[in-house]
Amino acid sequence: MIKLDSKIPPGPLANKWSDYKSSLRLVNPANKKKLEIIVVGTGLAGASAASSLGELGYNVKVFCFQDSPRRAHSVAAQGGINAAKNYKNDGDSIYRLFVDMVKGGDYRAREANVYRAAEVSNSVIDHYTAIGVPFARDYGGLLDTRSFGGVQVSRTFYAKGQTGQQCLLGSYSALCRQISKGTVKMFPRRDMLDVVVVDGKARGIITRNLITGEIERHSAHAVVLATGGYGTVFYLSTLALGSNASAAWSAYKQGALFANPSFIQIHPTSIPVLNDYQSKLTLMSESLRNDGRVWVSKVEKDKRHPNDISEEERDYYLERRYPAFGNLVPRDVASRAAKERCDAGFGAGDTGLSVYLDFSQAIAKQGQKAIENKYGNLFEMYEKITGVNPYKEPMRIYPAGHYTMGGLWVDYNLMTTIPGLFAIGEANFSDHGANRLGASSLMQCAGDGFFIIPYTITDYLSDEIKTPKIPTDKDEFAVAEKRVRERIEKILNVNGAKTASSFHKRLGKILWDYCGMIRNAEGLKKGLELVDELEAEFWKSVKVTGTKDGLNQELEKALRVADFFEIGKLMCIDALNRDESCGAHFREEYQTPQGEAMRNDEKFAFVAAWEYKGSNSPELHKEELKYEFVQLKARDYK
Amino acid sequence: MDIKLKIWRQKDAADKGKFETYDLKEVSPEMSFLEMMDYLNSKLISEGKEPVAFDHDCREGICGSCGIYINGRPHGPERGTTTCELRMRFFKNNETIVVEPWRSRAFPVIKDLIVDRTSLDEIIKAGGFISVDTGSAKDANCIPIPKNNSDKAFDAAVCVGCGACVAACKNSSAMLFVAAKVAQMGLLPQGKVEASIRVQKMVEKMDELGFGFCSNILACEYDCPKHVSSEFIAKMNRDFFSSKVCKQKVI
Ligand SMILES: Cc1cc2nc3c(=O)[nH]c(=O)nc-3n(C[C@H](O)[C@H](O)[C@H](O)COP(=O)(O)OP(=O)(O)OC[C@H]3O[C@@H](n4cnc5c(N)ncnc54)[C@H](O)[C@@H]3O)c2cc1C
């Protein structure tokens, strides 16, 4: 029987982490050399963790599925990274950042974790600057910041529209330094397909070498998953095509609990779906809402060119509905407001499924050069994809699946319910509640990797100094390897006629329709049924060409899609269980007369952590969320 | 639109490889180049044939995974564009499009259009970093950096590591890739401490890995999807020679 213990240390909020850190046990340098750690993932979370653990002297093995660690999808983050530096003297503080995140997450995150993320944010900026990340600067030579949605201070550090790339390359360079020193060994082009648990502790992973097809066993004293989010479950999303749920899902199947799987952020400003062949939705950073104004025509089904729609005929619906925050309301609110206007028939473009994001006023006021300086690459990207010049006419945007607040349940040490198995970055659930505020994911990922996991994993490993190197010929490794081989055989043997992608696309549509921006009980039940049917069809008629040996991209895809069915069902079950609306989880049945989300704190102030019990009957465990420091309020951005 | 594709097919590193021709009908000009490849692959699969393997991930021009030699140019005919950003509207109806992998001694072919670019990581490992351990940094605003320098450093840092510069160069030189990293770090005060060692080690590694020399043709700059400027190469040459003259030892 699993008992959830969040291990939140006692004491005043501001002292929790520092007091706890000084009470954690250490491992001496000679012993560190004998201990092995596996890190799966090389995004901001994984690369930062691996490099810091390498610096400490551990023996680290790092894995990613791309050909180079520098390609993890953190690279695509555009807008920025938060920190509570208060360089702008605008009243910011760690406490303020903490409150913004708890409120932004609609009071469904764990206070102590959020406070710690805010607390280490400043060190993240210091470290990145020291290792050469070229953040934007002012003429005085000091770091510049900008505002992001859901907050009233300017705390977002950025590097044009490529903040993720620059931070990731910073972590990657630190990682490369450790690889060259020999503390870290890199295994690129590997898919992690299973986790190995020996005597109740995570002791290794099973991977497939994506070039040779070999199934490999890797052992360690502890395993850290930093495998990112599973927003690709919707097929079309802002994630990379290879982003997947499989690593986390294999941990779930081996006993790690999966928390709040239905909390998925739909980002309000992505380039809309343009055609049926589309494989990807490209994000237009939230930072654009600093200068861009969102509107639709006041006239229904208005097919006129946007430049021909006069000022009086434009409905700046965010400014109208939310005068205090205007265009900078949090993402969930902005997304639903866009959907509301489009569903009501006021959407722009041929499909009616888009709204305008307009820079004409900002350009008139600040000049094109200023706008170019801030967002040049985003404007260029938009023009390349759509063929439309956004300096001359408004962009068209629409919400897209983007970020998973849900993920593996972890305690304050970032350890899952499997001892020795840690989860960091987007792969865990802990810091963003039911909705993530912009620019706080990079901050959390880097904070987890650089400044938290090195402490907590050391405490765990202090009990392992007498454990010799874990042999990979143990039965548990053989059993896990067999599981992987059987699944591969099974998928190859279906030998049907339809591609894995075609199933993925259909699955995405079901989840988008029934478990997307707006949900209701009936729809979720329907969604569940439809996914079940589609999954059954998949196992009867998927076609995977090629063999298990050698490079086989169809096999990689099919294995991922097979897991997406399962997590898609858990999403629906979780959303159905939560009879309230909070953050990104909006249940039609629970809304105010004005159409705002209605939480039910009495019944649902908990983390829903699911335990695997076969594919359709997971068991719910609840972690009560106790708010000691902030008061639960209705979120109000008016 | 209808197109004819001449695609390099190679089973694995040992295979000799050859071009295969495919006719593809009803291609939409709105498709991205890779969506067109997806479309071709779905057809091949339905005919029971092996799809064409190619690297890709973000599909928005930032991860550097994609890289196809299209009609004799890395990433195709459009300047400042990665393969995944390229749209079919840039091709003509009935056009024959030649599709090949990067060709360079330092990038052996793995399968079809996929090459091994780990040599680029090897170069970074040789010195493309600033040696500061986690936890030892001072407040970020302790080091003011003139905006021009930091903007320049950023311009160099936008390289996505796709390898197009190498593929474009008739000598398979990685000068632009190396120079961009050397410039980024050298322009910042944090990176100055190791500047001369860095440039020597990275250049040495580049030579060792079989990349060619630079003969200033500058096709690299022309074909770089991120517009990384060749002025960084000139800067690196100066840094490299002055580091030699100063005789700072490489340890
Ligand atoms: C387009 C976009 C823009 C964004 N903009 C911002 C922003 O401006 N600010 C902000 O704070 N956040 C932003 N986010 C969110 C943020 O970028 C991500 O949440 C964050 O980068 C995730 O980092 P990570 O290290 O957890 O995972 P990732 O960077 O996704 O890395 C995952 C790693 O795991 C590896 N991996 C995954 N599965 C497997 C497997 N099965 N086997 C082996 N390896 C595996 C991958 O190879 C990769 O190395 C954005 C997200 C997107 C998609």
Ligand code: FES
């Ligand atoms: S797929 Fe990422 S740059 Fe093209």
